[in-house]
Amino acid sequence: MTLWKLKISSLFNRLQSQADLLLISILRILATITGAIVLFIVFFLILEAIPVLQDEGIVPFFTDSSWNPAEGLYNLTPMLLGTLFVTLGSVLIATPLGILSAVFCQYYAPAKIAYFYRRLIELLAGIPSVVYGFWGLVVLVPLINSINPPGTSLLAGIIILTIMILPTIALIADASFAKIPEEYLIGAASLGLSQWGTIVGVVFPAAKSGLFTGVILETGRAIGETMAVLMVCGNVVQIPRSIFDPMRALTANIALEMAYALGNHRSALFVSGLGLMGMIIILVVASEIINEQ
């Protein structure tokens, strides 16, 4: 009797372990495909970038007199700086705004308003970028034009990007505040600390790694954003001298010229793609290091 039971249970165990093995191999295949896609894209980028790098080397991309691929001039610096300025500007504005909006949501807003506010921010995250770009073109650009023409400018790009990346940092900050153990807050209250003192002295240090992750993710989004930036920045290849000057971002450069680029011109666009990829890789590595600490 017991022997039977043993036999049945061992058979069942074996069947189960076979089912596990099948599941494991399916998961392995899926994971391999996902990982391979990323590697293939990088590989492809490098492959396509090689012709121009072989012909010209890396230095001309920073030292040529201008960006004029038809004449063999490949200076990417204005676009590189354009991307840098527009990203830096929007991150600098969106980070405090997003964090403070999360503080409001978590610690000051009545529950119903906080709930409504969160849904609103989530909605903001879901709006397609072309809609932002369209709104920027129709509302923002004419407004800036009335202050300081032409309107399509670095400033317009910064404002649009700020609005676009705000939900990222706001939602991540909100989530990391929500994870803070209640004991900290009760402990702070029982020491007679003010609400704001508690937020600055206890909540921010406790949520530090979450906030850093938020900043890195929003930066990634700002670097990669193409459509809205292309629509409102004017796309003149130049290093902007003021926030009212038009400029061109790396992403916009690829989107604008890909359709007709041939030969080394096409290859040069892949070099800028490789540059963008490099920036994102640096950000991902940075976020990993911060999270491990």
Next chain:
Amino acid sequence: MTLSKGDFDDPGDLDQIFLDLVEIENNQMSNPQTTNNKQQITNNQQQITNNKQPTTKIQTEKLSLYYRAKPAFEDVTMSIATGCITALVGPSGCGKSSFLSCLNRLKDLMPHARVEGSIKLGDLEVLDPKLDVIALRRRVGMIFQKPNPFPLSIWKNIAFPLREHGIKNREEIDSIVETTLQDVGLWDEVKDRLKDSALALSGGQQQRLCIARALALQPEALLMDEPCSALDPISSSIVEDLILSLREKYTVLIVTHNLAQAKRIADYVALFWFQSGSGKLIEFGSGKQVFESPQHSLTEAYINGIRG
């Protein structure tokens, strides 16, 4: 021991079972160790009664707390003596911790909590809605069951609340950090790593740091909500000694489920009990009186039911 049903307003089945158990325990009570313990306690209490008559630090008058319509405890009138240790004992869910959280207005953090009655801290009406809660909480510190140091350095855990309360001078802060850490016996253990995270300390060290953090603000009273129950026995006895050393300098109110601990440290004991749908204060007196000649039959049952 004679107990009749008439002794209770609301004799539940659980109470009855509990009392039956007590009877069994009582039959085993006459072992020499217990008598010995009792002797010690008597000596302990003797010392206290030798001191001059203490004044009242906190006086509650018909204090009740409700969560929505549900009462946590009702009609608690108690005077808490200056410089003494008052232990609140009783089964879980009879409002002891809720009572503590009224005294420093921490119950303000709980939505739907409503308090009735009066709490006087000296001349100050604690329940006054216009009261400066921050100033009150500086005067009445609180320690929790689970040690809750902030995720900051050891030094900053003490320094940051001081700064918030307007002490900005670095030298003054340094000296307060050193003296309070010495007061809680932590200085020698941590003086070389004040910049390390407080979360790296052991549970007992964390709890002492929390006490140091509260003492740094020089409160008049300390509320302790089961400060030893999350600690191992050795840490627990260190913290208990620390609490004893606070007597006279501070007014201490301690919630404890450890009756032996209450016997060892408390000058006064208050027994809370769940009765007629809410927590009630059913007995309050000196430790000697409550443990040796309890007035209420439930007190007698409770203190004898759990062997010291």
